[in-house]
Amino acid sequence: MSHSVELAGIGMTFGSTRAVSDVSLKVEAGEFFSILGPSGCGKTTILRMIAGFIEPTEGRVMIGDRDMKGLGPNQRPTAMIFQSLALFPLMSVRDNIAFGLEARGVARAARHAKAEELLRLIALDGYGDRMPGELSGGQRQRVAIARALAVEPGVLLLDEPLSALDLKLRQHMRAELRALQKRTGVTFIYITHDQSEALATSDRVAVMSAGLLQQVASPRELYEDPATPFVARFVGETNALPGRITAVEAGRASIETDLGPLTGRAGQGAVAGAPGTIYIRPEALIPGTGENALTARIERVDFEGSFALLHGRFAGGASLAASVPSTRLADAPAPGSSAVFGFAPQHAVVLADG
Amino acid sequence: MSAERIFRAIFVLYLAAFAIYLFAPLMIMAAAAFNESRFPTVIPWQGTTLSWFSTMWADETMWQSLWTSLLVAACVVAVVVPVGTAAALVLTSLHARARSFAYAVMVSPLLTPGVVIGISTLILWRQLGVGGGVFLIVLAQSTFIICYVMLMVMARLQRFDRTQEEAALGLGASRIMVFRRVLLPFLRPALLASAGLAVLQSVENYNTTLFVRGFETPLTVFIATKVRTGLTPAVNALALVIILAAIAGAVFYELARRRRTA
Amino acid sequence: MGELRTRFGTGLSTVFLVLVLFWLAGMVLAPNLMMIDYALRPNLPPAALGGPDDTYSLSNILYLAGEPTHRAIFIKTIWASGLVALVTFLVCYPIAFWMAQRATVGQLSIALLLIIIPFFINEVLRTLAWFIILSYRGPLNSVLMNIGLIDAPIRWQGDGGVLAAMVYAYILFMLLPIYNAIESLEKAQVEAARDLGASPLRIHTRVVIPHAKAGIATGFVFTFMLAAGSYVAPSLLGSPGSRWFTEIIYNWFFEGGDWNRGAAYALVLLVLCLTVVLVTLRLARVNLADVAK
Numbered sequence: 001m002s003h004s005v006e007l008a009g010i011g012m013t014f015g016s017t018r019a020v021s022d023v024s025l026k027v028e029a030g031e032f033f034s035i036l037g038p039s040g041c042g043k044t045t046i047l048r049m050i051a052g053f054i055e056p057t058e059g060r061v062m063i064g065d066r067d068m069k070g071l072g073p074n075q076r077p078t079a080m081i082f083q084s085l086a087l088f089p090l091m092s093v094r095d096n097i098a099f100g101l102e103a104r105g106v107a108r109a110a111r112h113a114k115a116e117e118l119l120r121l122i123a124l125d126g127y128g129d130r131m132p133g134e135l136s137g138g139q140r141q142r143v144a145i146a147r148a149l150a151v152e153p154g155v156l157l158l159d160e161p162l163s164a165l166d167l168k169l170r171q172h173m174r175a176e177l178r179a180l181q182k183r184t185g186v187t188f189i190y191i192t193h194d195q196s197e198a199l200a201t202s203d204r205v206a207v208m209s210a211g212l213l214q215q216v217a218s219p220r221e222l223y224e225d226p227a228t229p230f231v232a233r234f235v236g237e238t239n240a241l242p243g244r245i246t247a248v249e250a251g252r253a254s255i256e257t258d259l260g261p262l263t264g265r266a267g268q269g270a271v272a273g274a275p276g277t278i279y280i281r282p283e284a285l286i287p288g289t290g291e292n293a294l295t296a297r298i299e300r301v302d303f304e305g306s307f308a309l310l311h312g313r314f315a316g317g318a319s320l321a322a323s324v325p326s327t328r329l330a331d332a333p334a335p336g337s338s339a340v341f342g343f344a345p346q347h348a349v350v351l352a353d354g
Numbered sequence: 355m356s357a358e359r360i361f362r363a364i365f366v367l368y369l370a371a372f373a374i375y376l377f378a379p380l381m382i383m384a385a386a387a388f389n390e391s392r393f394p395t396v397i398p399w400q401g402t403t404l405s406w407f408s409t410m411w412a413d414e415t416m417w418q419s420l421w422t423s424l425l426v427a428a429c430v431v432a433v434v435v436p437v438g439t440a441a442a443l444v445l446t447s448l449h450a451r452a453r454s455f456a457y458a459v460m461v462s463p464l465l466t467p468g469v470v471i472g473i474s475t476l477i478l479w480r481q482l483g484v485g486g487g488v489f490l491i492v493l494a495q496s497t498f499i500i501c502y503v504m505l506m507v508m509a510r511l512q513r514f515d516r517t518q519e520e521a522a523l524g525l526g527a528s529r530i531m532v533f534r535r536v537l538l539p540f541l542r543p544a545l546l547a548s549a550g551l552a553v554l555q556s557v558e559n560y561n562t563t564l565f566v567r568g569f570e571t572p573l574t575v576f577i578a579t580k581v582r583t584g585l586t587p588a589v590n591a592l593a594l595v596i597i598l599a600a601i602a603g604a605v606f607y608e609l610a611r612r613r614r615t616a
Numbered sequence: 617m618g619e620l621r622t623r624f625g626t627g628l629s630t631v632f633l634v635l636v637l638f639w640l641a642g643m644v645l646a647p648n649l650m651m652i653d654y655a656l657r658p659n660l661p662p663a664a665l666g667g668p669d670d671t672y673s674l675s676n677i678l679y680l681a682g683e684p685t686h687r688a689i690f691i692k693t694i695w696a697s698g699l700v701a702l703v704t705f706l707v708c709y710p711i712a713f714w715m716a717q718r719a720t721v722g723q724l725s726i727a728l729l730l731i732i733i734p735f736f737i738n739e740v741l742r743t744l745a746w747f748i749i750l751s752y753r754g755p756l757n758s759v760l761m762n763i764g765l766i767d768a769p770i771r772w773q774g775d776g777g778v779l780a781a782m783v784y785a786y787i788l789f790m791l792l793p794i795y796n797a798i799e800s801l802e803k804a805q806v807e808a809a810r811d812l813g814a815s816p817l818r819i820h821t822r823v824v825i826p827h828a829k830a831g832i833a834t835g836f837v838f839t840f841m842l843a844a845g846s847y848v849a850p851s852l853l854g855s856p857g858s859r860w861f862t863e864i865i866y867n868w869f870f871e872g873g874d875w876n877r878g879a880a881y882a883l884v885l886l887v888l889c890l891t892v893v894l895v896t897l898r899l900a901r902v903n904l905a906d907v908a909k
Binding site: 361365376379440447448449458459460461463467475496497500519529533561578589601604608 | 619620623624625627628631632633635636638639640643644646647648650651654707710711714729730731732733734736737738739740741742744745746747748749751753754755758759762784787816837841842844845846847848851852862865866869875878879882885886889890893903904
């Protein structure tokens, strides 16, 4: 049975450092929810407060509508997968997986049966007698997941569990995690600093910076409609051109930049007269003319396979990143040349600075 | 180049002298156990015999001493392993400043002369009406052997990944179960090694034991008394047996250690 | 303490704390306090305990200062222990340097094994071995007489014998800390010094010894403390003219029957050792935490 998780104004202070300030959010039961942010942003602290390893200095943690205050990690309906995995090196794979059931006083035969069932689920049947040290990185990863699932947690907490794996395996495990979550229906709360991981797997993503919650939204909304300058810059690549907002009407905002007046969608906090920045995604910049024409000098072209990234500088000095599909690369401007780019207003967003 | 060669020759001579210094006493002592001479020596050799071994075997007081030493050692292990482990765990849970003070207090018995430990234990317990004997030997020896256990357990603890404890807690284990199933198995090699070391330290102790022995005669006291009151090669026979047992123990320990780390 | 409780729960952490307190309070602190109490009181018959004469004073300690034989033995024990530490250092240093910087892996593991084996053997037995070698009709005298170096046996027992046996007994306590310290010295540093034309002596005094200072101080401290507190070597190998301070302490307890004076003497020995330990470590700028490896 999966649970919802609600954080109501939680904060955490270690000595004189404020690790987390006033974070409120609700994770629905059965959701794959990610918390994304650079290292040191407080995301791991939040996870540890949900798990019960630390008590928040203010606010409440509710799991399945029950206040968790005073309950230790062994009394909460959560299970955690650690960055280091923390498999028990001196126990067999089977005993590792059955550990949570042993803690609950389940009889030996029953917990071994359950362990076998989970070994099948993670496609490691027959590995029960191995020791964790004898497994590959990906296999250990799966054992850690099985160990956590064995206790049938209402919420599974994952603390960057894929960070130790190489790229190929990481992408594979990402898909596997997603499939596993759909199959089991357990609420996943997933911590990562890797935005592609968060965007690809999650139903919703919370972005954090310096202990503050920036935005909670679906991956697509996060990308297309960032609520804060931090989210706009942190999630995906972007071209940021600062200026002063001149007019806001009918969902559009005009901004006066060093490169002339530009128009985009009006984001949060965009009011006429305020200092602001327009954020344009690389794929929104189209070589040639169009609305919002911008001149830039191309310095370098990085070929990435399905597309190429053009790097350079705008006339005002701000850096340029524009992506061009490989199929149209022949028409793209060459390094050293100047080119004009345009973008449609609905593909850019104007946010107030701050 | 020739200066280098001379230097090298001197160093090889020094190494040889060092090896002789290290082993000649033990070999002479061992060899003397087989000499028929009444006094333990190797020169002159008066004929090879095994009779000193049977003399020692027949010595009732030797068996009594051996029994006392083993009893003491068993009790010492029972005291020092739990207390030393607890000390290591308490110490590693303290904050940095309190820790360095507590650490200094906890290693102080290692820097206290053994006779002083024996004397202070004897004095305290006489005040409480308890005289020297097995009980006081155990207490006095444990006072400093605990330090060794603590240091060995701490060395092992440094390599412990604390997230294992959190993982176990997160899976619903009680704190006692975490300790019993996760931490204790991890510490097991250090606990076994420190138990072995404790036996060795206990059986071989003399300076501390001498003051608290009361009317007991542990093996070291037995040997020292023999040296003063009438040394025969029978004592060498006993020494040889003890040495072989110690070496066997050391080799066994080393092999076990290599197998574990391999 | 809070951390202990969150980690192990109330029950277990109470057990741990009780065990540690039992040790520190009952086995370390209380005996030493009682020894100090004894040292400061006069030796009285049971009837006079608590009477008008039962007052604290330094008379037991002052007695040591005033009694010429005891004072001489005390002073001799100090310098002789220092000498033991110095000789042990001289014997160990070249070996430690060779093991840490020059020996191959194979040589090193053999050397470590050979050095550790004798130390699995009882201090009493090691002393016994020296007792046999040095005895009047023992192997050393026989060999020397056979090769014509001496005409009559020599009485080795006495200061020389005690020194030989003590150095032998404490080699490991000196060798291992020095070895550990030199081992952490980069081989390249020694080579660089040689490359710059430094003589071997200069390499050692300017590069190796300063680097190994902490290890040397640790070895020195342990050797001194063990030597000053040793009873077995002087009692078996000593002669009436080479008495050790610990022997006098023993006599106060088991022959002189004055425990108060014995306690005072033991206290002096303890203070001496702690002073040497702390001063040496301070001079070498070594943290007490680094002493116990």
